[in-house]
Amino acid sequence: MRRLSHYLRALEGFDRNGGGTVSSEELASKGHTTAAQVRKDLSHFGSFGKRGLGYGVSELVDRLRAILGVDRAWRVVLVGAGRIGSALFEYPDFKARGYDCVAVLDSDPHKIGAKWGNTTIRDTAELEAVVVREQIDLVVLAVPAVAAQEVTDRAVRAGIKGILNFAPVRLKVPAQVPVEDVNLVMELEALSFRITRGGASE
Amino acid sequence: MRRLSHYLRALEGFDRNGGGTVSSEELASKGHTTAAQVRKDLSHFGSFGKRGLGYGVSELVDRLRAILGVDRAWRVVLVGAGRIGSALFEYPDFKARGYDCVAVLDSDPHKIGAKWGNTTIRDTAELEAVVVREQIDLVVLAVPAVAAQEVTDRAVRAGIKGILNFAPVRLKVPAQVPVEDVNLVMELEALSFRITRGGASE
DNA sequence: CTACATTTGTGAAGAATTTCACAAGCAGCC
DNA sequence: GGCTGCTTGTGAAATTCTTCACAAATGTAG
Ligand SMILES: NC(=O)c1ccc[n+]([C@@H]2O[C@H](COP(=O)([O-])OP(=O)(O)OC[C@H]3O[C@@H](n4cnc5c(N)ncnc54)[C@H](O)[C@@H]3O)[C@@H](O)[C@H]2O)c1
Ligand SMILES: NC(=O)c1ccc[n+]([C@@H]2O[C@H](COP(=O)([O-])OP(=O)(O)OC[C@H]3O[C@@H](n4cnc5c(N)ncnc54)[C@H](O)[C@@H]3O)[C@@H](O)[C@H]2O)c1
Numbered sequence: 001m002r003r004l005s006h007y008l009r010a011l012e013g014f015d016r017n018g019g020g021t022v023s024s025e026e027l028a029s030k031g032h033t034t035a036a037q038v039r040k041d042l043s044h045f046g047s048f049g050k051r052g053l054g055y056g057v058s059e060l061v062d063r064l065r066a067i068l069g070v071d072r073a074w075r076v077v078l079v080g081a082g083r084i085g086s087a088l089f090e091y092p093d094f095k096a097r098g099y100d101c102v103a104v105l106d107s108d109p110h111k112i113g114a115k116w117g118n119t120t121i122r123d124t125a126e127l128e129a130v131v132v133r134e135q136i137d138l139v140v141l142a143v144p145a146v147a148a149q150e151v152t153d154r155a156v157r158a159g160i161k162g163i164l165n166f167a168p169v170r171l172k173v174p175a176q177v178p179v180e181d182v183n184l185v186m187e188l189e190a191l192s193f194r195i196t197r198g199g200a201s202e
Numbered sequence: 203m204r205r206l207s208h209y210l211r212a213l214e215g216f217d218r219n220g221g222g223t224v225s226s227e228e229l230a231s232k233g234h235t236t237a238a239q240v241r242k243d244l245s246h247f248g249s250f251g252k253r254g255l256g257y258g259v260s261e262l263v264d265r266l267r268a269i270l271g272v273d274r275a276w277r278v279v280l281v282g283a284g285r286i287g288s289a290l291f292e293y294p295d296f297k298a299r300g301y302d303c304v305a306v307l308d309s310d311p312h313k314i315g316a317k318w319g320n321t322t323i324r325d326t327a328e329l330e331a332v333v334v335r336e337q338i339d340l341v342v343l344a345v346p347a348v349a350a351q352e353v354t355d356r357a358v359r360a361g362i363k364g365i366l367n368f369a370p371v372r373l374k375v376p377a378q379v380p381v382e383d384v385n386l387v388m389e390l391e392a393l394s395f396r397i398t399r400g401g402a403s404e
Numbered sequence: 405c406t407a408c409a410t411t412t413g414t415g416a417a418g419a420a421t422t423t424c425a426c427a428a429g430c431a432g433c434c
Numbered sequence: 435g436g437c438t439g440c441t442t443g444t445g446a447a448a449t450t451c452t453t454c455a456c457a458a459a460t461g462t463a464g
Contacts, residue, residue, distance in 0.1 A: 004395070005388040009370070023441065030372065035441090036423055043443055051442040052430040069394035083289035090285055093370065093387050138393060162393040164386075168211070168295065170232065178396040180389045184366075185295050186207040187382045191340060191364040192271035193206070194380040225411065237411090238453055245413055253412040254460040 003041055006031035008064045015057050023054035073098045075135055079151050080142035081106040081114075081121050084166055088140060089116055099138070103130050107147070124151065131158035141165045205243055208233035210266045216259050225256035275300045277337055281353050282344035283308040283316075283323050286368055290342060291318055301340070305332050309349070326353065333360035343367045 010030035014022055024038040042049065042060075045067055049055040065071040076099050078085055088094070089101055106112060107124045114121050122130065130136060139155045141148055141163055148167035155163065156177055163179045165171055171179050212232035216224055226240040244251065244262075247269055251257040267273040278301050280287055290296070291303055308314060309326040316323050324332065332338060341357045343350055343365055350369035357365065358379055365381045367373055373381050 001395075002388065002392060005385075005391045008391075025441085032372065034423070036425095037421095039442065040422080040444085047443065049442060050430060051428070052432095052440050054441065067395070067398075068391045069398035070391060074390075074394060083292055087285035087289045088386070091386070094390065097387055097390065099387075099390050137397070138390070161397050164389055164393060170234065178393055180393050182384070182386065182389060183207075184290070184293070184384065185299055185301075186204065187366055187384060188276075188296070188299065188301050188340070189207045189210075189270045189272060190204060191366060191380055191382050192276055193203075193269070195339070195363050196269075196271035227411085236453070238455095239451095241412065242414085242452080249413065251412060252460060253458070254410045254462095256411065 001041060001044075003031065003033060003037070004064055004068055007038065007041070008061065008068065008070075011057055011061050011064065015061060021050075021054040021056050022060070024049075026054075070098055073100055074137045076101045076138045076140055077103045077105060077127075077130055077134070077136045078140045078142065079105045079124060079127065079155075080144075080147075080166075081108075081111050081116070082142060085140075085142035086116070088142065089119075101140075102134050102136070105130065107143075127151065127154050128158040131155060131160055137161045139163045141167055141171075143167060145169045203243055203246075205233065205235060205239070206266055206270055209240065209243070210263065210270065210272075213259055213263050213266065217263060223252075223256040223258050224262070226251075228256075272300055275302055276339045278303045278340045278342055279305045279307060279329075279332055279336070279338045280342045280344065281307045281326060281329065281357075282346075282349075282368075283310075283313050283318070284344060287342075287344035288318070290344065291321075303342075304336050304338070307332065309345075329353065329356050330360040333357060333362055339363045341365045343369055343373075345369060347371045 007027055010027055011022065013030070014026075024035040027038045028035045042055070045063070048059060048063055062071070076094075078089055078101050081104050085104070089104060094101065101119070104116060104119055104121045105124045105127060106121050111121050112123050137160070139151075139160050141151060143151055145167045148165065148169050149171060152163060152171045152173060156173055160177065162177060163171065163173070165179055165181050168183050168185065170181075173179055209229055212229055213224065215232070216228075226237040229240045230237045244257070247265070250261060250265055264273070278296075280291055280303050283306050287306070291306060296303065303321070306318060306321050306323045307326045307329060308323050313323050314325050339362070341353075341362050343353060345353055347369045350367065350371050351373060354365060354373045354375060358375055362379065364379060365373065365375070367381055367383050370385050370387065372383075375381055
């Protein structure tokens with residue numbers, strides 16, 4: 001469920017404002033759903049929250065973190081030190097959420113050996129070794145489309161647990177390895193689709 | 203429907219390989235759905251495709267382009283010439299799809315006046331003027347979260363038609379203005395969610 | 405022209421998701 | 435303790451999305 005992430009985001013806003021509890025109504029108003037939806041979603045994972053009061057903010061944050069798996073550190077390798085790769089590498093929110101970019105790989109001899117902060121860009125040839133030695137959980141794939149499948153296959157064989165893919169191709173992976181695709185062109189197409197047909201309907 | 207974009211992507215692969223027609227079966231195998239789904243989706247917009255044969259590739263491409271609104275050029279302004287902004291600006295697939303980044307704005311005096319290719323970074327203060335004068339359709343928002351709502355409000359007032367938002371906030375907009383959010387942290391959370399619960403289930 | 409092999413378009417069945425509605429639980433107050 | 439005012443948790447209804455199944459169309463081959 002994608003909405004759980006939204007709830008977590010919204011809750012963190014409340015947390016800072018000292019509030020002790022939130023009602024499903026309040027949670028729904030952020031994160032654009034209904035109160036009933038919020039309750040259904042949460043009840044699906046257990047029943048926290050006190051009747052008559054609402055949900056304890058910090059308790060619910062902890063629960064959601066556990067459900068989403070953000071209550072631990074994830075070790076990430078970035079493959080492809082290009083434009084998108086560098087933007088992602090420096091994005092502070094990843095680290096803040098426990099996604100630790102412990103290695104950066106590229107195949108371009110001009111880039112290998114360069115330093116980004118304290119991190120040295122290494123050769124993609126080391127992928128398998130890095131995954132195993134550094135106990136990598138996730139790959140962020142920011143290589144050109146033609147290279148994406150090959151890198152994927154090698155990462156999967158090395159025992160990676162999941163892939164965030166920016167290349168506009170559908171990766172073939174075994175069913176146990178989840179892939180999330182980010183395709184910016186598709187987002188723009190969704191926009192123009194919604195504009196050309198009148199319906200807004202977020 | 204997000205799947206239409208996938209169909210278009212898949213079709214373009216076929217197009218180059220000279221093929222005259224595709225069956226719903228073939229389209230389904232790429233883009234991970236079923237043949238029935240493909241037919242339902244397409245029939246919802248009219249009935250092209252010949253029984254016994256399949257869909258004419260180039261005709262279907264044209265139809266999908268029209269449905270998605272990619273059969274025209276979209277004029278885009280990029281607001282926020284930071285790390286993500288620069289990656290997006292240079293991303294060739296946007297232009298290839300008809301999304302033309304005709305202006306780049308930023309509020310940082312050190313960046314204003316710099317050139318990216320032939321494009322000069324201008325002051326965000328000019329936003330309204332640019333939207334009107336350059337007939338901008340879409341805003342790509344790549345500014346820090348705190349600035350996002352303000353830029354949005356101004357763009358909306360200036361008559362923007364849609365927003366692609368990279369800032370991790372839920373923008374308040376009138377119902378006629380569609381917003382697509384890109385939130386990379388949420389993608390990673392979706393990954394770790396799927397990993398921690400066993401289910402792959404793309 | 406007729407039989408045949410395909411593949412679409414679509415109503416109907418089935419599944420999944422969302423909304424409704426309300427009993428049950430909790431805190432505060434008298 | 436016994437009301438009162440809220441808010442959760444959750445079956446049941448409603449809605450939306452997906453799959454099934456098959457008649458209707460189209461090209462081909464004999
Ligand atoms: N730039 C964007 O805004 C953007 C947006 C969405 C998606 N993407 C996608 O992200 C990918 C990268 O885009 P980019 O703009 O950063 O491109 P880029 O050319 O700037 O960077 C690609 C990097 O990958 C490296 N590389 C190539 N083959 C490799 C391999 N086999 N192993 C390791 N590294 C390899 C290259 O040396 C280069 O450094 C592309 O698939 C692109 O379609 C980019
Ligand atoms: N870097 C990433 O990989 C990444 C990924 C996802 C989302 N984001 C989001 O994208 C946004 C930008 O991230 P970034 O990493 O590019 O940050 P950045 O700091 O590199 O760039 C932000 C740019 O916006 C400019 N800016 C600030 N206020 C402005 C205003 N009012 N008008 C116009 N320009 C203004 C700044 O001068 C700067 O150039 C943030 O909201 C961030 O959360 C970034």
